[in-house]
Structures are given as C-alpha cells and as structure tokens.
Amino acid sequence: MHHITLKVNGVTRSGEVNARTTLVDFLRDTLRLTGTHVGCEHGICGACSVLLDGEPVRSCLIFAVQVEGQSVTTVEGLAKPDGSMSVLQDSFCETHGLQCGYCTSGMLIAAHALLASNATPSEHAIRDAIGGNLCRCTGYQQIVEAIQLAAKRRAGGER
C-alpha cells in the first residue's frame, strides 16, 4: 500500500492505495466521487475523463500513485463556488446535450478544457475537443450546440 496526497476539486485528500489502483477507482471507490464514470477501462471512450493540473486525461489509464501532489478536477468540481451550475453545465441542460448522462461528465471535462484555452471555438474545434469521448445517445449534435451556447454566454460575461 502507498500513501498518496493530492488536491481534488480544490480540497486536499489523501488515502492508502495499491500500486495497481487506477485513478478512477481511487476517485470512485475511495473518495466516493462517483460522477466520473467507467466505460471501457482501456482509454478509448473518455467517460473517465478528469482534469489533471488543468489538462483532460483518462483516469482509467493513470495509477493513483502517479498523481501524488497533483491537482485533479472531476465533474463534481465544475460547479460555481456557490454550488450552482456553471455556464457550461447549464448550457448542456438548455440544449439537452445528453440523454442517459453516462458520457456527460467526460464531455463536460473535455469542453471545460477547450473553453479554458479557446474562448471562441469553431464547430471543428469543438468536435476535435470531444473527438476522444464517445457518446452513444446523442449523435453529438446537442453536445456541440451546448458548447457553442456556453462559449457565446461566456463571451457575454457569464461564468
């Protein structure tokens, strides 16, 4: 067992993990942050996406021991400080950018990272950013619309 300490959604968390425990299992099973989902466990579907020091990564492909001292953001950490939905989350609700909700946390993470680096993404840039996240419900259309709407609202000063 290894002791690890990291920041999750701005809060310092620590725990005992096996060397082989993946980050997603640590988040879900140890920290009980179940908003991050598991779809394939081999790095393709993107359902397990989280931000690691601001960059989207697949938490099924990372061991928990590897993130010692780093900062992780999960879907639970995307809300505004007062706990209400971010513009991005709210935009997903507005355009119905999801159905079953299983891929959604990964999509939000990918979109959040995109908007952080590109405030006015083209449709192509949006499709690129979510191109590594599979959704079987939506055909991606209303997800793309949600991200477009969020970009527009953020340009108008909303956060």
Added chain:
Amino acid sequence: MSAPPKQFRYIGKHRRTKEDPRFVTGTGSFVADVQLPGMKHVALVASPHPSARICAIRIDAAMALPGVIAVVTGAEYCAATESHLVGVDAPAVRRYALANDVVRYAGEWVAAVVAESRALAEDAAELVEVNYEPLPFVMDPEKAVTPNAPLVHPTHGSNVIFQRTFSWGPVEQRFREADHQLKFRARWARSATVPIETFGVVANWHRATGILDVWASIQMPKFPDQIARSLRLPGNAVRVHFDVDVGGSYGVKRGIKHTVLTGYLAMKLGVPVRLIEDRLENMRGGDMHGPDRIFDMQVAFDRDGTIRGLKIRALDDVGAYAGRSPLQLGKPVGAICGPYQIDAIEYEPISVLTNKTAQEAVRGFGQAPTNYALELTIDRVAAFLKQDRIAIRRRNLIRAEQFPYLIPSGTTYDSGDYHTVLTKALDAAGYEALIAKRDALRRAGNLAGIGIATCLEPSGGNSSFEPLFNPKNDTTTWMDSCLVRVDLSGAITGVMNTSTAGQGHETLVSTVLGEVLERDPNTIRVVHADSLNALPSNSPVGSRMAIMLGGAAAGAARKIKDALIVIAAHNLGVAASEIVYADGNCSVGRDATKRLTWDQLVEIAHRKFHKLPAGLEPGLQAKFVWEVPTGGALPTAEGRIQMYPCFSFEAHVVLVEIDALTAQPRILKYTCGHDCGVMISPDIVHGMTYGGIAHGIGAALYEKFAFTDDGQLSSGTFMDYLMPSAHEVPSLAIADHCTPSPLTTFGQKGSGEAGYLGAPAALASAINDALSPLATSIESLPMTRLALFEKIEAARHHKGIA
C-alpha cells in the same frame, strides 16, 4: 393530411428536461454507484473455446487467495436455478448464466468468483483451472443448417430454432404477371448499440423478510418475473429498484443471466453482491449482440417501376442461446412492405443457432435490417430500370389519403404523409444543390453519391410477435401504467413503473400531467416505483413510452381532473357539466364568485370527508393501466396480425464522398425528414433521432462483432469494435412534420428508434450511388474502408483502369 396542430400548453414546447441537472452535476445514480455495507464483488471465468466439454474445474488455488469468498460453477448453479425463458417453442435450448458440462461459445461464463474486491475476484478468476475437451463447432449460419453440421444444442435436434414461410396475397401470380424480376443477397452484420455503461447489477437478500433486492442497469420487459422464476422464488420475493439510472441501453440491457447469477450468489452467501461487467466480459459474454442476417430478396415489378411482389428470406444467426432474439424476425412482419403499396409478399424467417455469443434485442428489434434490405431493393429496381430512385419511391409510397392502410401481413398503418415528408427532406437538404455538388466532386475525380431512404418506424411496442412465433404463447396484452397522486400540499407526483436509460420519461410524464391538469410541469415530481409497489409495465421497448406511458399518465390525470370537478360541483351545488376547469381551479361557468381553487379542492379531498360527494374515495390519487391501442388479438392461421399500433416515418437524404486514394467514406451532408406525430418533448425526440442516426452510421460503416474462423471474437475492445465519434458523425439536420396518430391521446407516435431505422439504408444508398460509375455495388455491412477499397480495386481492374 397534416392536420393543423392542436393548441397545447406544454406539449411540443421547448422545456428543460427533469433529468439533465443530476447528470451534468455528476449526481446521477447508476448501478455502479450503489454502495451497500459489506458488498462483495464478482469476476467471471470465461471459456476460451467456442465449443468444448468441461472435463474438470479446479478451484482450490482460487479459494486459497485471501479475500476470496466463493467460486461457483455450473454444476451447482444449474441444479439450483431454472433455465431462462426462450421466446420460441424450443424448450431443449436451455440457458443458464454458467455453463454446465459443455460451453457453446468463446466467452461463455464457466465460473463466478466472489471476493472482497473486484481486483481480488479477477486475480482469483485467473487461478481457476478448467480442463476442456474441444468439440466441433459451427460459426457460419449457412453451414449450421446443413445436414452434417455440429449441433449447438444436440437435444434440440437441429440448429434451426425457428422457421416458417408466410405467404400473404397472390405472390406467385404477381411474380408471373410482372414485367421484370430481380433477386439479390444482402448481408446485415452483427453489431449492437453498445452503451458506454456495461451491464451491472447489485443484489441483496434479506433472510428475515425473504426479499431479494435488485438494483440493475436494465431495460427488460417482465424482468422481475423472470428473475423470480429462475430463482424459484414467488414474484413478490424479488424487489427490483427501477430508480437506477441506466447508462444507455437502446434495447440491449436485458441482464437476465447476470441478475439471476448475482441474486443466487447473494442468497447463497447472505451478503450483498455486485457484478459489473468489464468491457471484455460485456463484448463477448454479455449476450448483447444484435441481428446477424442474410437476406435473399426477390422482387417482381413492372417497367413503370410499380413493385408487384416481394419474396424475402431472412436467415438470422442468433448465436449459441436464444431468449427473445428469434422474435426480432417477427416484428418486421408488421411493416414488411415498408412504406410501400405492395400487396403480395412471401416472408421466410429462419433463426439459426451457431457457436457465437448470444444475440439480444437491439434498437428497432430487427426492423433496421429489414428496412435496409427493402431500401436496397427499391434502389436496385431503379438502377435496373434506369429510373430515378425518388421517382420509383414516389410511384410506390402509400399516399396520405389511403390511410388507415392495411398491409398484406394484417397490420393497419394508422396515419402518415410520406410524400410530403420526403419533399420536406429533399427541400431541407437542398436537393438540386446536392446533386450539383455530387457531380462537381465526380468531375474532380472523386467518388461521390447521394443516398435516399424512406423507412417506417413501427411504434407503441406490442408483443404480437410472441403468439405469431410461438403458438404456445397466447399473450395479447402489453400494457403500461401510471399512478398519479396529489398530496395535501397540492403537489403532484407521477409514479412510473420501469427504469429509464436516457429517454427522459420523467420529463414525458410531467409534461403530460401538466398538460391535462393545467399545472406547471416544473412543479411535478416523477418517481420510479420498485417492482413490489409498481403497476404493470412492459418497459420502454419498441418505441412505446410516448404512446403507452404518455397515454397512461394522461388517463390517470383525467381521473384526477374528473374527481376535482365532481368535488367542485358537489360543493358549489351545481351539476358537474356546469363546472369550468382552468389551471386546476373550478368555477361555475365564468362566475369568479362561485369558485373553488386547486388548494381548496385538494384540502376537501384529503381532510373533509363530509364535503366529498358519496362514492368518492378520500385522498386524491388515480391509476390508469392502458392496453396497447389495437392490441388484444391473436394471429390468424396465415400469420396475419396487427403488430404495433403506430407508424412514424423518416426520409433520409445524405451526400457521401469516398476518398479516391484510401476509400475512406465521409458524410458531407445529412438531412432527415421525420414524422412521429405530435412531439411531446421536441428536444428529446430530436436528441433520440440524432443518436439513432449515429447508431445507424456506426452499423453502416464501422461496427461489427467479427469472429475468427477458430471461433474467437476478434472485436472485443473499443480499439477493434469501432464506434463513430464526433468526427465521423457530421452535423445533422432534421425536418419535422406532424401527422397525428388517430389512436393515441395527443396524436403522438413513438420515436425511440428514429434515425436508426433508416440511416444504414440511406448510407448504403449513398455509397452505391458513389460506386455506380464503376459499375459495382456493395450489399454487405459494414461498408468499411477496406471493403470499399477492395470493391473499387476489383471494379477498376475489371474495367481495365489501373
């Protein structure tokens, strides 16, 4: 016959769904999120052989691992449980979660390991030693039906599990009289809707109460009954919690074997047990592969393009076991001529067992492959006659004034306006400009084609294929229900009786209740009962919930409204007919002084028995159980039957380019004209249609559960089972049309299979149009880059173009 849309207050309007907020905040409640104290975890030992005798299983090493609680094998398990139900009359095709004596496909579960953690269970599973004696096997369904083929279930006596020839109308005469005939073969590959969430279940047995609690990721009709039956429990000993959020299903989340196994383990061990498939277990042993069909099509037609008759032989490879899968050849009976006027049809469905993973229900329940074969037929007739594909369709499409329209297999289509929807789709696509673009691409040396498909979506899921395919089954109802309660505070709660996998049923029910009761849907709560306090439901299969749950919710709401009116009339001293109901308040005519508000009426119902009219029960609640409209009849001797009640329609127009060097197909423009009657929640309907088109793109171009000649699944991961991403699915345009159904509460039809039922056909049409200058064609899915490359190369060699 597009009636002017009725004025609705909430129906048909943009409104945020009730479900979305919990998912965007990461607070959904999926089965993998269920945590019970002391819960143990299951991993599975799977067969590496497609067919083998199990000679010995040694579990000592696995049991010796610290943290391992039990290893259960088929011998124990099969003796303690009942075989699962088979949809057709084939009692010898017995099926259990764990193999006993023999395995029949690679990936079949042989033993279940229970341990303190999933990781430990997996470690132990690797230590279970199984000695196999390989046996002959058969992977090709056409070989499986030959006399000397190895039998998958020897006691069944044949690899054919269902076969029948239906003949409706003067088929031979039409084939004699017609100017021309064509025949060809089409191949629909084994694919599935493959949700991102695998199947999972948690079970907990309470010895003191004798109740097995089940949380599962399911979409399965009569699920609790089947679990109870296989576990030899009475129905009221199994409590399935329908409030589990299901991470996508589109037909496949059936989970009977998983749940019976997990329930058995929980009962045996007296601890909560959880089985969450990993992706490999899901892909090869999860029994969720879709139809795998060979169509032999024959069509008789006149030189003007009128289709006179059809002969369809459909051989479907259901794999090693069968539940409801053979019935997927039955549903298409109810739309066997598609949207066309064809009055003579022969249909021979053949369901065949092979040593592959078992087939399960997939979105459309067998209709998407049939639509694909029908549309290929229409395109081939057009090509043969050198006529326009749209003109041939227009000549044969049922016209608006012909509804209700009886097809030869005994089903009546409720309503439709196919010509108008096709026109709308062509207009929305900018058809003339699309042709110009295709031709410009061709002139520049590329392969480019336009696809057209006009397809039906049967909806309102009934189960008439059960008696049609199994004379021992005389099921004639497939009801659904809703319970509505108004509490003392005046708040409304709708109770539904099944789980949801993204279809937005809470939004559906709240919209309908709000519409009928004239109360704001945002204030209405919708909850999922568990199976012990649920009214009957047959789950959200067969595109049925807008019709069936929507209809049941409306029926219950009307009862509430009627009760309020009767209470008001009694207290205001007038006849009920004089009461005007508005926004939940009741007044005598328009007289505002003679009025009882919603709150006052609710209070009377809950607290003032002395003010209730005689015969009215106190409280304010109503249930409504609804039979499928047009349901209730058994098939005739010739196999004529009303299958589903309602028929939505979709017209696809798509432009595809095939890269000249790599043969990679690329969709340049996609438009879908769609008519599903009155849309209760347009955002949800559009979303499901977009998603259905994406599924169709996958089935058409990429997805296949491929098997090697030695019986191994070779596409068991997402690296070789390729699903379309946001790069492969283009921007999609939908052109709505509304032909209300005369059979449903608000004129709604189903839309859960929208898009998927036409997209593969449309893409095949586009690709074949693109290939037409090379005088070649493809009638086999998926039309992968490699398949297209080979076609193109062969055609160029043939033509002498190097």
